[in-house]
Amino acid sequence: MIFFSALWTSVAWVLAVLVPLIAVLSFGFSGQSSAEGAAGFFDPLILSVVKLTLVQAASSTAICVLMGYPLGLFLGKWLQFHPRSRIPTLMALPYGVSTLVAAMAWIILLGRNGVLSGLGIFPDWAYTLKAAILAHVFLNVPWVALSVAYSRTQVPLREIDASITLGGSSWQIYRFVTWPRVKWGLLSAAVQVFSLCVMSFTLVLILGGGPPVETLETLLYSFIRYRALDIQSAVICGLWEMVLTLAPWFVLIVFRRWAQHNEKGLKWGVHFQPISGVGPPLYWGWLLSGVAIFFILPYLVVFSAPLATWHTLALGLIRGDWFEALVISIELACLSAALSVLTAILAVFSLKTLPRMSPLRRLFETLLTLPSGLSILVLALGFWLAYGQWVDPFEGSLAAMASVQATVFFPLAFRILWPLSEIGSFTQLDAAFTLGASRFQVFRWVEWPRWRGPVVSSIAAVAGGSLAELGAVSFFYSEKLIPLPLLISRWMAKYRFDEAQGLAAFLLLVSCFLIFFAFRIGRMSEMRGVLR
């Protein structure tokens, strides 16, 4: 079993990550002199797009940190006294929002006849960089807040009490007790948000409205799909993007040891113990719930489609207008979830045999989570370059979409499941053996109950992510293979906006339900998995 798990994991990683990456790198550096290569790499058009990508990602991250950090501190303190609070679930819902739905919601709000524009708020922001940054902020502030909150819950109250008795002021307590515990959670969230903003595709594509708001991701896509096919330039965009996304990712790895040390109590199955004593006043709960809802509010505007739209959509489903897209999306979500969760389970099985603190285990863990620092489009480009003779983006390929999505969502599933290898129920297993249980019975009665929640959570999280994903879908679609998110964006382009809005509402409901389900089952640990 261990051998099979290790073999499967290794082969999957080589085929899905290493080979596509090597394909992108080798294509970028082959067949031309170093001077030509450098000229391509530092082409003024590309450099201006790199600059805009950096400005967009850095601005979004800075605002997210400024808003998310204090929010996270308050939420963390609240959670210490109310460990079963549902506010984190509420705060996690934006993760379930497809970027396509988010883009549509912001167009409805910021467009010429939009709700906010009508009120004079953010006038003329639609199709500008500001709109893209605003959308990124709304999606990512809750992430930062959650990450900080969970680090904050690890600050022991007895340390705070001790500081007070030793004469520490509020500032000193924050400086010497709270900050050392939360700083890695904040850094980890900031790095993750920066990478996500660099890799952001749909929001920039739709809200930016095309040039002049063009980032590396949208430029790469246009080199493949919109302009004359220019693989060389697309690869250069991909290389730049890898530099921008992998650099912070490596920073994260360097600091991870400290982060893990500081957050070691946050494991799967470890729930916060209620703390006695006087906690924050109750109105904090209402305020925090209000803030969490505030970050979901903009997306609810997609439900404002005219009543006739729902009728049209229902008829369309019967006629088959979007039934096929729905079936393809469900197939894709099932395939991606199955591939990614199965591989994650086998990876956990094979890695848990290595000694806990061994460098080899750390190395494998790091390599396995590498896809979280890769953009879907770069990975898709790598798939095309590596497996082009079997997979042609212009022919469409469900298998390629599923493989790319499974690869990108694998770190999410892996991180949800990974803590299971770390917290032992070894004595429980031993107890079961001494009570006469066979190996199968031990698995059935002791191990599976531990795994059931995380496995179901990871399936729901990956399926939710897959249903909402547009990058791999845009890369490998064909006229016969159009999943739901792509159909929505096409209807938008064809001025069937109301119907697109209705479908977006449907997609929002489904993906939010899946994320809610995943988060409630696994409680807090999954989001930590996401945030890492």
Added chain:
Amino acid sequence: MSFGEGTSQLEDFTVRNLKVTWPDFSLSADFQIRVGERVALIGKSGSGKTTLLRALAGLEPVEPGAEILLGGRNLAVLPAQKREIGFLFQDHALFESMNVLDNCTFALRMQGVARSIRDEEGRRWLKKVSLAEHALSSVTTLSGGERQRVAFIRALIGRPRLIFLDEPFSSLDLELRETLRREFRDLHTLWPAPVLLVTHDEGDILALATARLKLRWDSGHPDRKITRELTTG
């Protein structure tokens, strides 16, 4: 069959030529515990007391040639599941996915006892230790003392031929320890299987043990040896 019936099946426990060997650790043991005896295993921290219990229970490998005899049977050749040992773990090791009743009756479930019978048996045990109203609660909601009682029931309900206790009362307050020691002594009178008890607490030894085994070990030296030191009762 109620608890306490069938004690004639109980047999003396003898360990001969037992060796556990790791790169920097070696432990050898030869001793006997008779039916009705409660023997305390004492020794320094890190000397290997828990390892000895685990090895006897079949949870750690031992060197070939060891004899772990229960009457005429050599347990050393049996897997952990077949040794019929009631093992009380230091951290209780309760199954958090199950309720109190299911934890208590786990051994009966493994023996294939029908649900109605094992539930009835479990509830009878829970009533004995005043936990009947918690039967369907999650074990995570129990206090330390209540968890300890559930762990006792789980270890004893299957009428084990041997009972191992690994620092059973270390996490409890003094008053609760006294109560649980008394309860255990009463239960052991009903089911006097040989008991091997690992503890650091002199109170446990005085209240429970009828004899002592000392695990001799010079810190820094890899070899440990067990000798029966003193019989008090």
